[in-house]
Amino acid sequence: MTGKAATQELEALDVGGTGAGTEWPWAPGGPDGSAVPQRVYVTGIFLALASILMFFTALTSAYLVRQGISTDWVPIELPAILWANTAVLLGSSATIERARRLLAQGRPEGFRRWWGLTTALGLLFLAGQFVAWTELRAAGVYVATNPSSSFFYVLTGAHGLHLLGGVAALLYLARRDESREHRAGLQTAAAAASVYWHFLGVIWVCVFLLLNLRG
Amino acid sequence: MAEAHAVAHEAPKGFIRKYIFSLDHKVIGIQYILLALAAVFVGMFLSLLMRLHLVWPNAKLPFFDVMTPEQYLALMTMHGTIMVFFVLTTAPQSGFGNYFLPIQIGAADMAFPTLNMLSFWFTFVSFAVMMAAFFVVGGAPISGWTAYPPLSAVGEIAGPGLGWGQSLWVISIAIFCGASLMGALNFITTTLDLRTKGMSLMRMPLTCWAWFVTAILALLGFAVLLAAGILLLLDRHAGTSFFVPGGLVITEKLIPHKGGSPLLWQHLFWFFGHPEVYIAILPGMGITSHILSTFARKPIFGYRAMVYAIFAIALLGLSVWGHHMFTSGMSPYSAFAFSLLTMSIGVPSAIKTFNWIGTLWGGQIRFTTPMLFAIGFVSLFVSGGLSGIFLAQPAVDLPLHDTYFVVGHFHLIMGVAAIFGMFGATYYWFSKMFGRQMSEFLGKLHFWPTFIGVYCIFMPMHFIGLAGHERRYPDTTAVQYLAALQPVHLFMTIAAIVTIAAQFIFVFNFFWSLWRGKKAEVNPWEATTLEWTVPSPPPHDNFAGRYPAVYRGPYEYGVPGAAKDFTPQHVPDGAGGAGSH
Amino acid sequence: MEQKQSGTGGSLVAAGLALSLVVLTFSTIYIFFKRTWWFPEPISAFAEAVDRQFDRTLVITGLVFFLAQLALGYVIFRYRDRGGRARYSHGNTVLEILWTSATAVMFIGLGIAAERAWASLHWMGAAPGAMQVEITGKQFAWNFRYPGADGQFGRTDPSLVNDAAGNPVGLDTNDAAAQDDVVTATMAVPVNQEVEVILRAVDVTHSFFVRELRFKQDAVPGMVIRLHFKAEKTGSYEVACAELCGLGHHRMRTVLQVLPEDEFQAWLREQAAE
Incomplete structure (x- = not known):
């Protein structure tokens, strides 16, 4: 915009007058009609990841400290199904990436298929985690049995809840309109969701390593 | 650009959407x-x-x-x-x-x-x-x-x-x-x-x-x-x-x-708890800088240093939580590191203080109510900050930890100083938020007993802390050496009653001005930042779809050669800025 | 637009505010000098070292306090609005570097100077041959245990803790080493003798605080904390709890008697007899 004109408009505004509006200073609202630039979703998701990372770091440091000082730590026998769950979750990272790329290439049907597959894998992972919990419970290992089991339930539970949120996001996005004029918004949302999904995969690998190596 | 796209959401209709959710x-x-x-x-x-x-x-x-x-x-x-x-x-x-x-x-x-x-x-x-x-x-x-x-x-x-x-x-x-x-x-x-x-x-x-x-x-x-x-x-x-x-x-x-491990909680809690102190006080520092510059009619002294100091305080603030735990049984070696890092926070804090005084130096200070509270903030920040220097040293902390010395210290700096920031903000921005101005007379009437009162409440706490008065004691009769400190308690209580009574002046002023205050102008303080370019109160999407461009830093007061002593951020060079008008 | 608000009653407010800063500064410094409410006399070398470091800190912070508050008072009075233009300046990098490095040297130097006293208490163990006393915090009383003639503390077991039966620390009397342990409700130590204290707590966190020793240490459940002191003046000193431990926190008080060696031995015999 030209400076002079803008100033006049703003001075008009100062006294409550009306004038033709200047343009949005940032990339104007996306084709889906949203007024904020698409990049806020990307920024937002990375900030959320920073916060979640702090949360799990706090739990992990509590884990290491608690284990370091204790004389009562008895490692629990990790259910074997956790390996299968890990494979499922890592697989879902691959499928969500495929879905995201298909959408970017303008192939909404393919997107829909792979996106649905990712959702299913996410639910399968959660079901698998539930089986792991049930197995432990059957073996008499409860939350309060031992600090190792307390941390096992806290870490897997916290991760599971985050993943449940991820599944909800996938389901919500699957219902969104992917018609041409809204595709840019959907692409950003899908990208943000997949960043979150990959991150939860990484967190799970770290948790799983922690449980295996420092159990 | 179509106007319809310029709002993040439609202006709501109906009471619930407008004021509740x-x-x-x-x-x-x-x-x-x-x-x-x-x-x-x-x-x-x-x-x-x-x-x-x-x-x-x-x-x-x-x-x-x-x-x-x-x-x-x-x-x-x-x-x-x-x-x-x-x-x-x-x-x-x-x-x-x-x-x-x-x-x-x-x-x-x-x-x-x-x-x-x-x-x-x-x-x-x-x-x-x-x-x-x-x-x-x-x-x-x-x-x-x-x-x-x-x-x-x-x-x-x-x-x-x-x-x-x-x-x-x-x-x-x-x-x-x-x-x-x-x-x-x-x-x-x-x-x-x-x-x-x-x-x-x-x-x-x-x-x-x-x-x-x-x-x-x-x-x-x-x-x-x-x-x-x-x-x-x-x-x-x-x-x-x-x-x-x-x-x-x-x-x-x-x-x-x-x-x-009880200490595990303390570590986790204070990892949050110490940054929390800065969560409380940093906005107050920002508001104080903003107000001081406005009413000194001068650019902020050392803008960049102020920004770096905020970051330094925050960064150090994340790594000093252990200074709350010198007597906790934590590793005495880490106490050394925590102590030195804590002492280092004194440096950016001093930078802020010196720069505030530097901002006032050579100014044309207008003593509005927000300015009084901002100056009060600086004074409280100095007082409360300096008592922290004692507590940051593990050996000196031993007789002072968990005494009223600590209570006095944190009330001055994170309690009252932060509250002064809020008062300053309220008096400064009230007209923008509600379209009417608060009474300056009542504002000043509120400031004096508050400023003197808070010092009378919290400064003596340092002294009874030196004398060994433990905090969190509901009763001071069981430990005998506390009897001699009772007159100080009486003094602080009277000061508290007076100070609390004075807060009702603020409440009255707040609600009275809400309905009866003088209609506010767009820019009553002759300030430079963007909030002073929009109506009071601003419309639903703030700028009514016409977004300003910014041409300069936020605190261009007293620019030589300019017609007015303030040059707003949104005025282009040569168009109402330096030289013309 | 007209210059608004220039000189609107500014001088009076400026003078009042500057004056209150001056009053604040001088009265605070006066009370610090007068020492009406102050630390009690120190009774150990460590306490004296803490006091010296406190005084050093007081001088430096006092100076900064004095200069900063008075500078603030001065500028607000000197530069009150008198209708002109403010001096246009964005700062001064040289000054900025100067006061940054000055405060850094001052504060960090002070911090390093403080570590010697801390190290003498916390980094070094008790002198060899120090007398041992176990201090146990409990809602809402302190208990002290002396090892007796064998110089060894007997076994304790939480399940044996029973105030009514006169066993507040859960001493296991089946243990031979526990036979001659002396458990007391007040503390006594011989003067001029290094004492190693072993801090424990049976329920929640407490804090053992003796003003005259400038000694404060939390007694944390699940931890055994060893520290040491050497009291050099005989007398009776109050001990209080300094960490919130429940509704009786304020009455968790006892005394520490610093006695000449022979009186201490007599006291210990008397306690053992009870």
Whole structure:
């Protein structure tokens, strides 16, 4: 915009007058009609990841400290199904990436298929985690049995809840309109969701390593 | 560009969408401020009861008759919790920040309006849950706002209020963590992504820098507190032993927990708790800088140094939590590191102080009410900051830790100084928010007893702390050396009564001006930043679809050769800026 | 637009505010000098070292306090609005570097100077041959245990803790080493003799605080914390709890008697007889 004109408009505004509006200073609202630039979703998701990372770091440091000082730590026998769950979750990272790329290439049907597959894998992972919990419970290992089991339930539970949120996001996005004029918004949302999904995969690998190596 | 795209959301119709579940950052900001106003009066009333009880232990007090020790400790816990979380964390950041961050950077709203609304309502629910702790069996918890286990973890066997009251406390704090995380995410994203054309980071008002950095601290700190809170809740209700060691015998009963570490809680808590101090005070620093520059009619002295100092304080603030734990039994070697890092915070703090004085130097100071509170802030910040230098040294901390010296120190710096920041902000921005001006006469009438009063309350606390007066004592008769300090308590209580009475001048001024104040102009203070370019109060999307461009830094006062002594950010060079008009 | 608000009652407010800063500064410094409310006399070399470091800190912070508050008072009076233009300046990098490095040297230097006293208490163990006393915190009383003639503490067991039966620390009397342990409700130590204290807590966190020793240490459940002191003046000193431990926190008080060697031995015999 030209400076002079803008100033006049703003001075008009100062006294409550009306004038033709200047343009949005940032990339104007996306084709889906949203007024904020698409990049806020990307920024937002990375900030959320920073916060979640702090949360799990706090739990992990509590884990290491608690284990370091204790004389009562008895490692629990990790259910074997956790390996299968890990494979499922890592697989879902691959499928969500495929879905995201298909959408970017303008192939909404393919997107829909792979996106649905990712959702299913996410639910399968959660079901698998539930089986792991049930197995432990059957073996008499409860939350309060031992600090190792307390941390096992806290870490897997916290991760599971985050993943449940991820599944909800996938389901919500699957219902969104992917018609041409809204595709840019959907692409950003899908990208943000997949960043979150990959991150939860990484967190799970770290948790799983922690449980295996420092159990 | 079509106008329809220029609003983040349509202007709402109907009372509920407009004022209750509003998406508008301005309404949400005011909601936060009103919540904090309600909370601050609850917190202040609790402190008044405590002060009365300390001086007249047998007096019959409202709601309490003659206060018991556990009631006193419950008041003390709730006073601290309410003030720290629902006043110092909400008003300066979520309240004023919500209202003015988008306007000052030239945005229509926060990046995520729905998240913003959720954040407020989470805070509201959290406050309701916290208040409920007063009304459950056993009453409010007695373990202090720091909730150290095992006291806070083993249930009511360890004392009244540690059953349901403590559980509600932890739940409320967990909800509050969620609210703060949402808010922090929103603030950072808004600052990074929604600045208007020309508003580079180094052209942002210092208020925006303060809110931005505060949000970073909140994003990192509250995540850790949430984790700690969940573990504490499990210790209380699921029988785990994160924080509770084995072999505890409480009132002759062996507690079934084993192997936990009370120090683990302290580390996690203070990893949040120390940054929390800066969450409370940084917005006040930003507001003070903003006000000082406006009314000294001078650019801020050393803008860049001020920005770097905020970052230095925040960065160091994340790595000094151990200085709360010098007597805790923590490793004495890490105490050395924590001590030196803490002393280093004195450096950026001194930079801020010197730069504030440098800003005033050579100015043409206008003594408006917000300016008085900003100057008061600087004085309180110096006083409260310097007593921290004693506490930062582990050896000197030994006789002072957990005494009134600490109470005096943190009340001056994170309590009262932050409150002065809020008062300054209120007097400064009231006209913008509500379209009417607060009474300057009543404002000044409010300032004097408040400024003198808070010094009379909190400065003597340092002295009785030197004499060894432990904090959190409901009764000063059992320990004999405390008897000699009783006259000081009397002095502080009288000062507190006067100071609290003076706050009603503020409340009267606030509500009277809301309806009867003088109609506000767009820019009554002749200030330079973007909030002074929009009507008072601003329209739904702040700039009515016409977004300003920014041509210069935020504090261009007294530019030589310019017609007026202030050159707003949005005026292009040669068009009303330097030289013309 | 007209210059608004220039000189509107500014001088009076400026003078008042500057004056209150001056009054604040001088009265605070006066009370610090007068020492009406102050530390009690130190009774150990460590306490004296802490006091010296406190005084050093007081001088430096006092100076900064004095200069900063008075500078603030001066500028607000000197530069009150008198209708002109403010001096246009964005700062001064040289000054900025100067006061940054000055405060850094001052504060960090002070911090390093403080470590010697801390190290003498916390980094070094008790002198060999120090007398041992176990201090146990409990809602809401302190208990002290002396090892007796064998110089060894007997076994304790939380399940044996029973105040009514006169066993507040849970001493296991089946243990031979426990036979001659002496458990007391007040503390006594011989003068001029190094004492190693072993801090424990049976229920929640407490903090053992003796003003005259400038000694404060939390007694944390699940931890055994060893520190040491050497009291050099006989007398009776109050001990208080400094960490919130419940509704009786304020009455968790006892005394520490610093006695000449022979009186201490007599006291210990008397306690053992009870």
